[in-house]
Each structure stands twice: as structure tokens, then as C-alpha cells.
Amino acid sequence: MPxxxxxxxxxxxxxxITALLDAxxxxxxxxxxxxxVFEAMRVRLSAVMxxxxxxxxxxxxxxxACRDFPWLAEIKPDVNxxxxxxxDDPTPGLHRDESARGxxxxxxxxxxxxxxxxxxxxxxxxxxxxxxxxxxNTEQSGEGNTI
Amino acid sequence: MNxxxxxxxxxxxxxxxxxxxxxxxxxxxxxxxxxxxGAPGCGKTTMAQQILFANATPEAPAIFFTVLGEPxxxxxxxxxxxxxxxxxxxxxxxxxVNLSMEVMNQDLEAVLERITKExxxxxxxxxxxxxxxxxxxxxxxxxKPEIDMQNFIQRLALFLTSWQATTFLVxxxxxxxxxxxALFTVADGLLWLTQNIERNSMERKLxxxxxxxxxxxxxxxxxxxxxxxxxVFPRNAGLMERRPEAxxxxxxxxxxxxxxxxxxxGIPAGDSxxxxxxxxxxxxTLCTQFIAEGAKNGxxxxxxxxxxxxxxxxxxxxxxxxxxxxxIADKELEVIYLRPLDLSVDETLFAVREAVERIGxxxxxxxxxxxxxxxxxxxxxxxxxESVYRLVFALTxxxxxxxxTVEMSSILTDVRLATHDISFLTDDIIxxxxxxxxxxxxxxxxxxxxxxxxxxxxxxxxxxxxxxLVIGDALTGYSDILTGFPRQLEARQTANR
Numbered sequence: 001m002p003x004x005x006x007x008x009x010x011x012x013x014x015x016x017i018t019a020l021l022d023a024x025x026x027x028x029x030x031x032x033x034x035x036x037v038f039e040a041m042r043v044r045l046s047a048v049m050x051x052x053x054x055x056x057x058x059x060x061x062x063x064x065a066c067r068d069f070p071w072l073a074e075i076k077p078d079v080n081x082x083x084x085x086x087x088d089d090p091t092p093g094l095h096r097d098e099s100a101r102g103x104x105x106x107x108x109x110x111x112x113x114x115x116x117x118x119x120x121x122x123x124x125x126x127x128x129x130x131x132x133x134x135x136x137n138t139e140q141s142g143e144g145n146t147i
Numbered sequence: 148m149n150x151x152x153x154x155x156x157x158x159x160x161x162x163x164x165x166x167x168x169x170x171x172x173x174x175x176x177x178x179x180x181x182x183x184x185g186a187p188g189c190g191k192t193t194m195a196q197q198i199l200f201a202n203a204t205p206e207a208p209a210i211f212f213t214v215l216g217e218p219x220x221x222x223x224x225x226x227x228x229x230x231x232x233x234x235x236x237x238x239x240x241x242x243x244v245n246l247s248m249e250v251m252n253q254d255l256e257a258v259l260e261r262i263t264k265e266x267x268x269x270x271x272x273x274x275x276x277x278x279x280x281x282x283x284x285x286x287x288x289x290x291k292p293e294i295d296m297q298n299f300i301q302r303l304a305l306f307l308t309s310w311q312a313t314t315f316l317v318x319x320x321x322x323x324x325x326x327x328x329a330l331f332t333v334a335d336g337l338l339w340l341t342q343n344i345e346r347n348s349m350e351r352k353l354x355x356x357x358x359x360x361x362x363x364x365x366x367x368x369x370x371x372x373x374x375x376x377x378x379v380f381p382r383n384a385g386l387m388e389r390r391p392e393a394x395x396x397x398x399x400x401x402x403x404x405x406x407x408x409x410x411x412x413g414i415p416a417g418d419s420x421x422x423x424x425x426x427x428x429x430x431x432t433l434c435t436q437f438i439a440e441g442a443k444n445g446x447x448x449x450x451x452x453x454x455x456x457x458x459x460x461x462x463x464x465x466x467x468x469x470x471x472x473x474x475i476a477d478k479e480l481e482v483i484y485l486r487p488l489d490l491s492v493d494e495t496l497f498a499v500r501e502a503v504e505r506i507g508x509x510x511x512x513x514x515x516x517x518x519x520x521x522x523x524x525x526x527x528x529x530x531x532x533e534s535v536y537r538l539v540f541a542l543t544x545x546x547x548x549x550x551x552t553v554e555m556s557s558i559l560t561d562v563r564l565a566t567h568d569i570s571f572l573t574d575d576i577i578x579x580x581x582x583x584x585x586x587x588x589x590x591x592x593x594x595x596x597x598x599x600x601x602x603x604x605x606x607x608x609x610x611x612x613x614x615x616l617v618i619g620d621a622l623t624g625y626s627d628i629l630t631g632f633p634r635q636l637e638a639r640q641t642a643n644r
Binding site: 119121 | 213218219221223224227234237239242244245247248
């Protein structure tokens, strides 16, 4: 288990979120799971930072993650930061693990940027609300580790 | 006759801004609809957030609506640097909601709808909209808005008050904009922040332009923004509203028996005394003796130093046999050194009041008024006389005896009592000056004025020894003493005198 910035070994909020991407047996593809995760982030975080504020930050994260996962360059969030219907096409034939690592890189960049701007404590608080929403979705669907 | 139920009792919320509750007259009226206005950069957002964090609880959370202007992430980034910003409250007790989209679309109805929805979902105790001015600007740019601004403000105020929220609309406004502005008519409270820069000094001021339902302190109050957030210094430091002490007929000793005699038995308690003299004439020494005498008699003292560093004061006192450090440790004395430059009178008053109240001081020394003036910001210097009046009146009003010193610029020739015509503020004046006598520079002292009248009219020689002032005999047989160059009278003239 990687350690977070505070040095403890408990998973950070974003580590919990990214772990959802690597969940075989859920009946959903990684892009589908990523889409749900990004949508939950958009709904929660654009309420706080505004639609364009969230979209801009997300675009920046894709650019940063592109260095390690060039295929992410094909993915463009809309003006409000929505990725609905935008994750499948650029990644045909991509191995599930590679896909999960790429989206995880974007999410990690997001957490890092958030931490850079407003600190890890506050960043985790905002991401915590996203995590709760994702958990709610999981419980409502009654499918265990599914979102 | 009023019974407990005949009038609604408006609960006052603590603002969490030190000094602001006193200025507001006790705190924020609950459910009030307020405006925090002022030019950009004068601390509106900081004040609003300080109030918000002070009052937000899980049961009565707060919503901070951000509008166009400072991006929300930046608000969070910078505001969390303040001590009041409690990250653990974010999202649990404090919610940040962005209204930019609704405002960008110039749709007031949508703005109102979004605020309504968020407030109904959260039922907050505190609501802040920052910046409300941006909503107004955007709406004004629409030719035929679906609802006009006045209607919008009325509905917003009605809704938020009905929902039992205490509201703050934060906006950049100029004083000229107060006229014919529906917002200021509807608002229950209007807090106006300003900042003035003159030469290299900046002074921030707060004014409560309006507050329904309770009496606030009028006038301009200094405030500062530090890492703790906003701190307000009420202009009378809370001393004016205190009931005056019963008239004290006692006379208290200066610590110099001969001077007590010259004063007619000491200083009338609760008086304001001015010691005026040239540099090195012994003003600070006399002040030390005055405070030491108080400590001996169970009358705690406060020394407000503007020029000399406290260690120098302490060391001189020790040479005179007065252990200031021990007295300070016994909480019988406080020495306040107010850092020079950019001081406001309000801050000075506040520091003095706190010290006076901490130890129940009965004697205060302000050494010196000249240093006080130099330490003031240029704006405050313009009102120096008023400043001294406020400081002295506030202290004597509560029965404290105040000794001020003022330095004369010229050693020999200056015969003025004070450089700023502040003698009218004092009840008693002690003059110390140099004269040239028999080819020597000598010191003379006299009591120029005493409130109770029966003081000595003599001018006496004195020395400043290691133990303090040693006052000798009256200087007789001379005229023109106060010019600094006395003339010896002939024996006949002396006899006639």
C-alpha cells in the first residue's frame, strides 16, 4: 500500500477512488467506471469551484497525465468538465490494466493539483464528498464493488 | 411597562472578529440581512469568512456562495492561511457553492432559484454571497431582465430571513453609490470597510453605517488584518461606555514629597497631568517615581512607552531602587512598548485598555506624547489633539490618574508648555526646564496649573540623582527665569517682592 503525504499507510481518498478503476468482475469496462467516477467528481466539485473552474483543472490533469499515457491526449472534457460519452472511442483495444492506470494517473494528478492549490487536508475533504457519492451509488446499485 | 414577552429579544451572534462585537453593540443580530461593502482588497471576504467559520456548526451550517471574481480555489487557497479557517469544517459545517454559471448567463431568476435550492437543502445559519456586486453588474448589463434588481433583492432578503439565515452580501461599493440603491435600503446592517494610504502608511477603517435593532458604536474604527484574520479596535476601546468612577477626593503622591507639597498635597486622583520639559530634564525619572509610589501603595500602574525601549526603563528604575521586573511579575505593573510608526489611536487605546483592565491599573504613564504622535500614521497625526483627548478622557473617566510627558524642542529658550496646544486636556501641569545661572546649566521646576487651584507658584531648583528628583529651594532673587536666562534682582527689588 503506498503511503500518502502524511506518511501513514491508510489509503488516501483518491487512492480509494482510483481503486474503483481496477475492479474486475463488475460487468463494466474501465472507461465506463472512469466515466462514472469523473461524473461524480464533476457534479460535486463544480458546485464548489464552478463548472469552468473544474473543467480547466481537469484539462490540466489530462495534459499532465499524457506524459506517461499519451493516448489520454485524445480525451477532451467538455466546457463543463463532463466526460460523458467521451472515454470509449479514444481507447479501443486498450488493455484494461493500461486503461485503468491512465485514468488513475489523471485522478492522481487531480488530487495532487488540488493539494497544491488548497492543501491535502482540504483537498481530501472535497474528494471525500465524491467518495461518499460513489459509495452511495454502489450501495444503491446493490452490486458490491460496482459504481 | 415591558414584560419579558412584550418585545422580541433579538439574539446576538458572536462575529468571531475580535473587537467587532463591541462595535456592533454586542454582536450580530440573528437573521439579519447585511452588506459588507468597500473597495477591493480592504478585507471584506476575510471578515465574512471569519464570521462564517465562527458560527458554522453541523446543526447550523454556513454556505459561502462564490460568484464571478476571485476563483473559488483561490479563495480556499488564500483564506486557509488565516487561523480562523478551520479545514475540518469544510463540507461538514461550511459549504462553498459556486454561482458563476447562473450569473454568467445573466439570469437573476436562476441565481435566486439556485440559492433557494441550496439553502432549502442545507438550512444554513449563515449565508454569504461574495461578490454580490458581480451579480448586480451582470444583471445590469441585460436590457430587459426577467426580474429587476430591486425585486431580486427583496425576494432574496425575504427568503433568507424567512429561512432563518443571517446573511452577508459582500460587494465592492463606493460611498457615492449608497444613494438610490435598493440593496442598502433593504439591508438591516451595513458594514463599510475602507483603506487609506498616505505616504508610506496604510490605515484600514470600519464603519457601521446602519444596523437595525441595536445601537452600534458610531464613527470610524481601525482594523488590521493579520494571520489571525481581522481584528477591530473600537475607537473608544470600550472605555467610554463604562460608568465613571465615583469622584475621588484623594490626592495621590507623585513619589517626590516636595513636588507633592508644590501641588498642594499631591495629584488629585483621576487627574490628567502633563509633565513638560526638555530632553534630559527628568520627565521619565519622575514618571518612574510616580509609578513606584503607586506600586508601594497598592495602586497598579501601566507605563506606555513610545520612544525608549522597556529594558532601558526597567534598568533606570532599578538604579533608583524600584524593581520593575518584580512588580511586573506580581502583576502590579505593565510596561507597554508600542512599536513606532503606523499606529492608530484605536490600537493604542485598545492596548492601554487591555493592560489597565488586566491589572486593575490606577496609574498610567504615557511617555511621551511626542513619541505617541511620531508613532501615529499620518492620518491619525492630523487628529492628534482629538486622539490625546480620547485617550486621556477614556482613562480618567474610569478613575485612572494619567501622567503624560511632552518634550520641548529647545533646551533653554522654549517657554511653551506643549507643542500641540494640548494643555487644555490636562488638569495639572508640571514644568521642568533648564536655565543658565551663574554660568551653569541648572534645572528648575514649577507647577503651572492644578485643577484644585492651591498649588505653589514657586520655581524651584532640582537635580536628577540616582534616586530620582531632588527638589531644592525656591529660586528667589531672579527675574525672567522662564526665558532661560534669569536676571539677578537688586537687593531692594528682592525685598519688595
